[in-house]
Amino acid sequence: MVEAETPELVPQREVILRTAARLFREKGYERTTVRDLANAVGLQSGSLFHHFATKTEILAEVMKRGLDLASEQVADAIAAESTPDARLKAMFRSYLKALLSPECRDYMTVLLYDFRSLPPDLAREVHGYRTTQENRWRAVLRESLSDDWSDAEIRLVSQFVFGAMCWSLQWYNPSGTATLDELAEQFMQMAMSACRVNDCTREEAAKDRT
Amino acid sequence: MVEAETPELVPQREVILRTAARLFREKGYERTTVRDLANAVGLQSGSLFHHFATKTEILAEVMKRGLDLASEQVADAIAAESTPDARLKAMFRSYLKALLSPECRDYMTVLLYDFRSLPPDLAREVHGYRTTQENRWRAVLRESLSDDWSDAEIRLVSQFVFGAMCWSLQWYNPSGTATLDELAEQFMQMAMSACRVNDCTREEAAKDRT
DNA sequence: GTCTATAACCAGATAGAC
DNA sequence: GTCTATCTGGTTATAGAC
Numbered sequence: 024m025v026e027a028e029t030p031e032l033v034p035q036r037e038v039i040l041r042t043a044a045r046l047f048r049e050k051g052y053e054r055t056t057v058r059d060l061a062n063a064v065g066l067q068s069g070s071l072f073h074h075f076a077t078k079t080e081i082l083a084e085v086m087k088r089g090l091d092l093a094s095e096q097v098a099d100a101i102a103a104e105s106t107p108d109a110r111l112k113a114m115f116r117s118y119l120k121a122l123l124s125p126e127c128r129d130y131m132t133v134l135l136y137d138f139r140s141l142p143p144d145l146a147r148e149v150h151g152y153r154t155t156q157e158n159r160w161r162a163v164l165r166e167s168l169s170d171d172w173s174d175a176e177i178r179l180v181s182q183f184v185f186g187a188m189c190w191s192l193q194w195y196n197p198s199g200t201a202t203l204d205e206l207a208e209q210f211m212q213m214a215m216s217a218c219r220v221n222d223c224t225r226e227e228a229a230k231d232r233t
Numbered sequence: 234m235v236e237a238e239t240p241e242l243v244p245q246r247e248v249i250l251r252t253a254a255r256l257f258r259e260k261g262y263e264r265t266t267v268r269d270l271a272n273a274v275g276l277q278s279g280s281l282f283h284h285f286a287t288k289t290e291i292l293a294e295v296m297k298r299g300l301d302l303a304s305e306q307v308a309d310a311i312a313a314e315s316t317p318d319a320r321l322k323a324m325f326r327s328y329l330k331a332l333l334s335p336e337c338r339d340y341m342t343v344l345l346y347d348f349r350s351l352p353p354d355l356a357r358e359v360h361g362y363r364t365t366q367e368n369r370w371r372a373v374l375r376e377s378l379s380d381d382w383s384d385a386e387i388r389l390v391s392q393f394v395f396g397a398m399c400w401s402l403q404w405y406n407p408s409g410t411a412t413l414d415e416l417a418e419q420f421m422q423m424a425m426s427a428c429r430v431n432d433c434t435r436e437e438a439a440k441d442r443t
Numbered sequence: 444g445t446c447t448a449t450a451a452c453c454a455g456a457t458a459g460a461c
Numbered sequence: 462g463t464c465t466a467t468c469t470g471g472t473t474a475t476a477g478a479c
Contacts, residue, residue, distance in 0.1 A: 035444085051349040053263035057473065070445050072474065136346060139261040175410070183423050186400025187393045194392055200385070213393050213427040245462085267455060280463050282456065 036074050038064055044085045044129035052082055052137040082137060083145040087152055089130025094156050096121035107167040111218075114163050115211040119188050120203055123195050132192050160185070168218065184214040246284050248274055254295045254339035262292055262347040292347060293355040297362055299340025304366050306331040317377040321428075324373050325421040329398050330413055333405050342402050370395065378428065394424040 042063045046055045057078055061068040075081045100117030104110045121127055134149070141149060161181050168177070188210060195206075252273045256265045267288055271278040285291045310327035314320040331337050344359075351359060371391050378387065398420060405416075 049349075051263070053261070054350065056471080058471095066444095067446060068473085069447075069475075073444060076474095078473065136349075139259075139346075140264065179416075179419055180423070182401070182404055183397045183420060186403070187397035187427075190396025190400055191392070193396070206389075209389055210393060213390070216429070217397075217423040217427045219426070266453080268453095276462095277464055278455085279457075279465075283462060286456095288455065 035064075039071065039074055039081070040084055040088060041129075043081050044089070044133055047082070047085060047137060048129045048132040052133065052140045079140070079142055079145060082133070082140060083149055085130055086134040086138075086141075086149045089127060089134050090149075090152050090156060092127045093118070093121040093131060094159070096124070096127075097160070101163060107163075110163055111167040112211055112215065114160060115184070115188075115214045116207045118160070118185070119191060119207045119210050122188060123191060123197075123203055123206075125197070128192065135189060135192055157181070157185075164218070180218055184217055187214070245274075249281065249284055249291070250294055250298060251339075253291050254299070254343055257292070257295060257347060258339045258342040262343065262350045289350070289352055289355060292343070292350060293359055295340055296344040296348075296351075296359045299337060299344050300359075300362050300366060302337045303328070303331040303341060304369070306334075306337075307370070311373060317373075320373055321377040322421055322425065324370060325394070325398070325424045326417045328370070328395070329401060329417045329420050332398060333401060333407075333413055333416075335407070338402065341399075345399060345402055367391070367395075374428070390428055394427055397424070 039060070043055075043060055046060055046063060050059075056068075057071055058068045060081075061071050071081075075084070097114060097117045100113040101110050104113045122131055134153075138146070138149075161177055164181055165172070165177055168180075191206075191210075197203075249270070253265075253270055256270055256273060260269075266278075267281055268278045270291075271281050281291075285294070307324060307327045310323040311320045314323045332341055344363075348356070348359075371387055374391055375382070375387055378390075401416075401420075407413075
């Protein structure tokens with residue numbers, strides 16, 4: 024049905040989640056009251072609890088939504104490439120672009136900053152979600168790097184490069200001079216070199232051993 | 234005086250700040266009550282306000298203390314080296330080691346996560362502190378990279394490599410297998426290669442132009 | 444599904460005795 | 462400097478009418 028595209032028919036639950044992501048990013052989860060959120064979507068505070076049982080449930084949904092949105096974009100970009108090296112480059116490029124895209128940015132920033140506000144059961148759930156994704160991205164790295172890299176080494180490289188990318192949520196300004204595409208290109212190159220030069224180091228070490 | 238070294242003579246204000254850093258890191262600033270903090274240092278909640286005017290003042294002090302502690306260690310490490318390249322390597326190594334050191338880690342994590350809880354005036358103050366430091370580190374980068382790098386390019390590289398380092402606060406586990414020295418060495422190498430390979434890219438681009 | 448009204452609780456900060 | 466006692470206001474969540 025075409026009606027599904029009209030803004031008026033976006034389910035109220037979705038509107039609440041989108042608004043929550045924006046407010047949580049701006050003010051932090053703890054400093055955003057259910058009254059703030061309700062008013063921002065044009066409701067009274069009590070009405071929110073018809074859609075969500077607790078405030079923390081909203082938080083967890085925002086985080087999982089962020090992970091879903093980002094992983095979908097990255098998975099699509101990877102699937103479009105046919106060589107390991109091209110897949111790795113596509114992963115880096117699309118990961119940064121997905122993180123900083125207007126659709127994802129609020130959700131992912133909340134995931135980054137407000138993790139400590141989740142109660143233990145929801146924390147486990149979200150953490151599981153996140154781990155699943157990280158393992159997927161590490162598999163792409165593994166595929167492209169030489170065979171003798173240990174799991175620990177792969178993990179270290181991925182912590183370095185994905186850390187650099189995630190950190191962009193701290194400083195990225197959408198109204199800055201560089202376009203998102205340019206930024207993604209340059210970050211991809213730095214990420215590739217962080218991987219490759221580690222390869223060089225290993226080759227030198229191997230030479231030393233012979 | 235030797236007495237200054239005995240634990241009993243550490244000023245109460247210091248004890249409060251140290252404890253606050255630890256609690257804020259564990260539970261987040263907003264979820265740590267003044268009662269939690271007071272009890273953790275063996276006081277009643279009202280007594281805290283003899284040492285600090287407001288809860289946010291404690292937060293700002295914790296953040297500035299973290300920046301001071303880290304920058305001191307990095308500055309010392311840089312000062313001990315005599316070539317630009319050695320200074321750059323020393324900066325990367327010491328920055329990671331300082332961030333993750335038991336003395337700094339709590340403070341710096343609070344700076345990272347709880348920035349949004351600062352009222353505007355304190356936010357400006359802490360942000361100024363932070364900018365001053367970042368400019369110092371960028372000067373070390375500039376000194377070691379070829380002359381034709383623009384300010385924007387320097388900024389991008391520093392955002393990448395320092396982002397990767399800061400992100401370690403998210404995942405670093407002091408009781409893990411690798412020592413902090415090993416970790417710092419590997420991160421330093423990846424950071425150096427992210428800088429250098431950007432140099433290679435530029436050389437290729439220069440060749441293309443001729 | 445949304446509203447109004449409110450329950451039940453907990454927060455930061457203050458005042459004055461010691 | 463620390464304590465006790467308390468003020469004031471804000472918080473999540475619920476109940477029942479519409």
